Amino acid sequence: MTESDRPQPHVAVPLNGYWTEWSARAARNAAPGWAALVGEMAGLQDTFAAAAPPPEAVAEARSLVEQTRAVLARHEVGDDDQWFGRFLPAPDRGQTFSPPIRLTGITEHALAGKTMFGRFHSGNNSAAHGGGIALLFDDLFGRLVSVGDIPPARTASLSVNYRSVTPLDEPLAVEASVAEVDGRKLYLTGTLRHGDRLCADATALFLTLRPEQIRPAEAEAPPG
Numbered sequence: 001m002t003e004s005d006r007p008q009p010h011v012a013v014p015l016n017g018y019w020t021e022w023s024a025r026a027a028r029n030a031a032p033g034w035a036a037l038v039g040e041m042a043g044l045q046d047t048f049a050a051a052a053p054p055p056e057a058v059a060e061a062r063s064l065v066e067q068t069r070a071v072l073a074r075h076e077v078g079d080d081d082q083w084f085g086r087f088l089p090a091p092d093r094g095q096t097f098s099p100p101i102r103l104t105g106i107t108e109h110a111l112a113g114k115t116m117f118g119r120f121h122s123g124n125n126s127a128a129h130g131g132g133i134a135l136l137f138d139d140l141f142g143r144l145v146s147v148g149d150i151p152p153a154r155t156a157s158l159s160v161n162y163r164s165v166t167p168l169d170e171p172l173a174v175e176a177s178v179a180e181v182d183g184r185k186l187y188l189t190g191t192l193r194h195g196d197r198l199c200a201d202a203t204a205l206f207l208t209l210r211p212e213q214i215r216p217a218e219a220e221a222p223p224g
C-alpha cells in the first residue's frame with residue numbers, strides 16, 4: 001500500500017436540506033451500536049462469501065443467523081423509519097449493499113474518494129462483479145447530486161465501460177463530477193482506478209425530481 005492509498009479522513013458532505021433531515025432523523029432514532037452492527041454485517045457478507053465450511057460449521061452458522069434474523073424481525077419498521085442506508089455522513093452510509101466510499105475531496109461539482117471491493121462483491125477470478133461496479137458508480141453519483149442545494153434526483157440512465165479488471169481487497173480511487181446541467185438534467189461522469197490503471201469509467205443522467213415526485217423527509221415518527 002502506498003502512502004496515497006492509506007485511508008484518509010472521511011470528509012463530511014454538505015448535504016442539501018432534504019437529505020440532511022432524512023439522515024438526521026435516522027441518527028436521532030438509531031440505537032447506540034447500530035453503526036457497529038452495520039460493520040459486522042458487512043464483514044459477515046465478505047466472510048460468508050469466502051467460506052467453505054464443513055457441515056457442522058454450516059449448521060452452527062445457519063442457526064446463529066436464524067437467531068439474529070428472529071431478533072431483528074421483532075423490530076421491523078416501514079422504510080420511512082428504517083436506519084439502514086441513512087447515515088449519510090458515514091463512508092458506508094449505514095448500509096451493506098454497496099462498498100463504503102471514504103470521501104477525500106468534495107466540491108459542489110465533484111467528489112473524490114477511496115473504496116475497496118471485498119469477497120462479497122466478487123464476480124470471478126478475484127475480479128469485482130460488473131454489477132457491483134455499476135452499483136458503486138450509482139451510489140457515488142447519488143452522493144454527488146446530494147451535495148449543496150440540488151433538489152433530490154434519481155438515476156435516469158447509467159452507462160459503465162469496464163476498461164480493465166477491478167481487483168478485490170485493493171484500495172481503489174473513485175472520482176465523479178458534474179459534466180453539465182441542463183434544467184432538471186444532470187450529466188455526470190466518473191472513474192474507478194487501481195493505482196494509475198483505469199478499471200472503469202461511467203456516465204450517468206440524473207433527473208432532479210419535480211415537487212410532486214418527492215416524498216416528505218421531515219415527517220417525524222412517534223418515538224420508539
Ligand SMILES: CCCCCCCCCCCCCCCC(=O)SCCNC(=O)CCNC(=O)[C@H](O)C(C)(C)COP(=O)(O)OP(=O)(O)OC[C@H]1O[C@@H](n2cnc3c(N)ncnc32)[C@H](O)[C@@H]1OP(=O)(O)O
Pocket residue numbers: 013015019088089090091138139140141142143144146147153154155156157185205207209210
Ligand atoms: C456521504 C455523503 C452522502 C451524500 C448523500 C447521499 C444521499 C443518498 C445517497 C443515495 C445513493 C444512492 C443513489 C441511488 C440513486 C438511484 O439509484 S435512484 C433509483 C433508480 N432510478 C429510478 O428508480 C428512476 C426511475 N425513473 C423515474 O422515476 C423517472 O423516469 C424519472 C427518472 C424521475 C424521470 O421521469 P420524469 O420526471 O417524468 O421525466 P420526463 O418528464 O419523462 O423526462 C424529463 C426529461 O428527461 C429525459 N429523460 C428521461 N429519462 C431519460 C433517460 N433514461 N435517458 C435520457 N433522457 C431521459 C426526457 O427525454 C426529458 O427530456 P426533455 O424532453 O425535457 O428534453
